[in-house]
Amino acid sequence: MEFAVEVKDLCKTFSSGWFRKRKKEALKGIDLIVPVGAMWGILGPNGAGKTTLLSILSNLLTPEQGEVRILGLDFRTNGNEIRKRINLSSGHANFLWSMSVQENLKYYAMLYGLSGKSLNSKIETVMDMFSLKDFARVRFEELSTGTKQKLSLAKALINEPELLFLDEPTVGLDPDVTNRIRDIIKYLHQEKKITILITTHNMKEAEFLCEEVAFIINGSIKAKGSPQDLKEKLHLGDTILIDFKGLIPAAALKAMDGIYDIQIHNSSCKITVDNHRKRLAQILEFFTTQNIMMSHIHIKESDLEDVFISFTR
Ligand SMILES: Nc1ncnc2c1ncn2[C@@H]1O[C@H](COP(=O)(O)OP(=O)(O)OP(=O)(O)O)[C@@H](O)[C@H]1O
Ligand SMILES: [Mg+2]
Known part of the structure; x- marks a missing residue:
């Protein structure tokens, strides 16, 4: 397997409204090939289609047109297999509000089939990585934005994904936490060899983390390349x-x-x-x-x- 993501002519249109249907073409023929081991950024202005793209790649949304292969597998016929090997973390994550950090992580670990000692040790590891131990018994609704984001990242590592989608992982974080999260993302890529696709509005972050970036404007990829090439x-x-x-x-x-x-x-x-x-x-x-x-x-x-x-x- 050479490519972690292969996308051809991907289109997604949202329909909303009951009486008068409104249509929004969020993605208009996206072509994208991301090699295994890459750390790439998906950049673009608000409403460009970044979250829509990551949601389709992580099997949460269905497009009406286009081919998508994830880790060499067709996403329409191999959804279950793909979901075991990927994960997504969003900067605007929502968890079960009345459950604690530890309970939420346990819930996700169980969804991935973990139990007993391996479940406990996995939860320990990810809580350690994101300094979540002090919040283990705090309910999700009581957490600050930054801690919610750390929980979202911790959750995304629970199944040891080969491919990780990060949608604005540092939005709203203070500079110190932002730097620590960026270092962890770099570590996950360089040491754990996870292929990562990240969206961010912070260009310094993209330049620090990404070997290549793709610019999406109004649902289409306008340019791709290393930051130096694009300049x-x-x-x-x-x-x-x-x-x-x-x-x-x-x-x-x-x-x-x-x-x-x-x-x-x-x-x-x-x-x-x-x-x-x-x-x-x-x-x-x-x-x-x-x-x-x-x-x-x-x-x-x-x-x-x-x-x-x-x-x-
Ligand atoms: N569920 C939905 N129903 C209708 N329109 C939607 C829906 N989700 C997204 N859109 C529209 O699709 C377009 C792309 O949205 P998307 O959230 O993918 O943009 P984005 O690039 O992630 O923006 P941001 O940088 O603000 O996060 C926008 O015009 C948005 O309003
Ligand atoms: Mg978005």
Whole structure:
């Protein structure tokens, strides 16, 4: 098995309303292939179709069109087998509100067929991993948002999935918990070799965690690739800001390799380059040979946030 997820021409339309039916095409022909062992991000604005896609891949929603293979198996005919080997954690999870953390985890462990010692040791392990032991006897309804999210992640590991879908796992968490959750996600991928597909609105998180990302806009995949590939494809480049004294021969500077754009305002020059690591030395040499005094240099690398803004504008 080479691919954890294979999706072809996937479409999903929601119908709502009793008298006047309203239709919403949430997914419009998605093609996606995710290799086993990957850690990929599904990014896009609100309402783009990310949760709908993850819900279909985790067998919670049925699409009206398209082929889906999960871990090499057709999802229409092998639902039970697939469900044993995957799991989903949502940042907006709902559990049985009157049951405690431990009882909820026990409930899910039993659904996966665990019992006795193996059930207890699994629950211990996942509670340990997400520092949930102090909350073991606290009812779900009494938990804070962050602890609910940790419970959702703990639940998602109870069947030791090979493939894990994470829908905004760090939404609403404080920076310290967010960092710890990200480290655990990285550990699950790198050490436990779990294939992970994650949605997030935090581009720093996507850049930290994901080898590749797919941008969904309005139900279609607009672009796929590593964050670096996407930055280059969009010609976003890096920005070098130089405060100077003197006269800049702008045409000669612009003619140099790798320079996308130059803007000069009074004594400040903003140069957009393909890659600052490749171009900074030659730019500084140019300024020196032209006898231009430089008083301040500031570099800003483009990031996935710039890619997101370019795609969604
Ligand atoms: N049960 C439903 N009935 C009707 N429309 C729905 C339903 N679920 C989702 N939609 C619509 O489908 C589209 C995609 O929704 P989805 O929740 O997949 O977006 P998303 O990318 O996850 O957004 P967000 O970033 O806000 O979580 C939206 O327009 C949404 O309103
Ligand atoms: Mg969503």
